[in-house]
Amino acid sequence: METIIETKNLTKSYGKNRGIINVNLKVGRGEIFGFLGPNGAGKSTTIRTLLDFIRPTSGSATIFGMDCQQDTVAIKNRLSYIPGDVSLYGNMTGKRFLEYFGSIRGRYDEDKVRDLSARFDIGLDRKMKEYSKGMRQKVALIQAFMNDPDLIIMDEATSGLDPLVQQTFNDVVKEEVRDGKTIFMSSHILSEVEKVCERVAIIREGSIVAEENVEDLRRKSGKVIEVKFADRVEEESLKALGIGNLSRHNGYYRMTVTGNIQETLQELTARKVADINIHPMTLEDIFMQYYAGGK
Numbered sequence: 457m458e459t460i461i462e463t464k465n466l467t468k469s470y471g472k473n474r475g476i477i478n479v480n481l482k483v484g485r486g487e488i489f490g491f492l493g494p495n496g497a498g499k500s501t502t503i504r505t506l507l508d509f510i511r512p513t514s515g516s517a518t519i520f521g522m523d524c525q526q527d528t529v530a531i532k533n534r535l536s537y538i539p540g541d542v543s544l545y546g547n548m549t550g551k552r553f554l555e556y557f558g559s560i561r562g563r564y565d566e567d568k569v570r571d572l573s574a575r576f577d578i579g580l581d582r583k584m585k586e587y588s589k590g591m592r593q594k595v596a597l598i599q600a601f602m603n604d605p606d607l608i609i610m611d612e613a614t615s616g617l618d619p620l621v622q623q624t625f626n627d628v629v630k631e632e633v634r635d636g637k638t639i640f641m642s643s644h645i646l647s648e649v650e651k652v653c654e655r656v657a658i659i660r661e662g663s664i665v666a667e668e669n670v671e672d673l674r675r676k677s678g679k680v681i682e683v684k685f686a687d688r689v690e691e692e693s694l695k696a697l698g699i700g701n702l703s704r705h706n707g708y709y710r711m712t713v714t715g716n717i718q719e720t721l722q723e724l725t726a727r728k729v730a731d732i733n734i735h736p737m738t739l740e741d742i743f744m745q746y747y748a749g750g751k
């Protein structure tokens with residue numbers, strides 16, 4: 457598979473502030489790649505380095521096999537970038553904004569713009585500053601998709617979209633990769649990327665802690681069980697069950713279970729249960745698991 461993005465030990469130090477440390481990523485053509493991490497983990501720093509908005513302290517990065525610093529103009533001709541919030545160009549209407557970006561690229565596909573604005577259900581006659589954040593994001597998404605770029609890089613561009621728009625976004629993204637495009641999207645919300653991305657990297661405190669197929673991540677990530685017992689139970693007896701990450705809040709024991717939960721449930725329900733909740737691990741739970749595993 458042709459490599460579209462590759463970073464080798466990419467490091468950015470902001471003086472005494474950590475930025476990113478030895479980030480190694482490889483994204484192939486046609487992939488929808490999710491770049492996940494909590495606030496301040498280093499997602500934007502990585503993306504801004506790829507786009508040559510900032511320079512790395514050490515390491516290297518290539519896009520389309522070209523150097524991100526030396527060949528940034530040639531690279532940018534073939535990609536679209538969407539930041540988290542498009543706050544500039546407030547006096548332009550949505551349509552003018554798109555035409556402007558089309559003119560920079562020397563390409564403006566009116567049919568595609570019409571099609572995308574209908575699908576994202578957004579009128580383009582209002583000024584950018586009069587749109588809500590979500591509406592501005594829709595215009596930015598149209599801008600990213602309309603020019604037929606080879607690569608789209610999004611930095612938290614889908615955060616805060618309502619579920620209906622999110623679904624449209626997922627559909628559009630899947631169609632676009634069928635045409636051979638590659639998508640690299642950062643997010644701090646696992647549920648936002650897991651439906652659309654095939655592979656994700658998780659960054660924490662500037663370092664990649666996991667790079668996995670989403671299916672594998674989900675399989676490994678397991679469930680969280682919160683249980684309240686009707687009678688007092690010995691915490692030691694729960695620990696003896698080998699339950700991971702056992703903690704207690706407001707009378708509920710909370711634990712993470714990977715693999716088969718049947719056995720754990722049987723053990724727990726052998727005691728008198730007053731209440732029980734089972735839900736998938738959050739991104740934070742998964743991080744905790746990676747930490748506990750020493751990764």
Ligand SMILES: Nc1ncnc2c1ncn2[C@@H]1O[C@H](COP(=O)(O)OP(=O)(O)OP(=O)(O)O)[C@@H](O)[C@H]1O
Nearest residue numbers: 470473474475493494495496497498499500501502
């Ligand atoms: N210009 C800067 N000067 C100094 N430190 C910075 C600068 N930009 C980012 N940092 C630091 O680098 C680290 C990574 O920040 P970054 O913005 O890349 O995180 P992020 O994963 O994109 O977070 P968020 O989800 O909050 O946008 C943080 O510790 C942050 O404080």
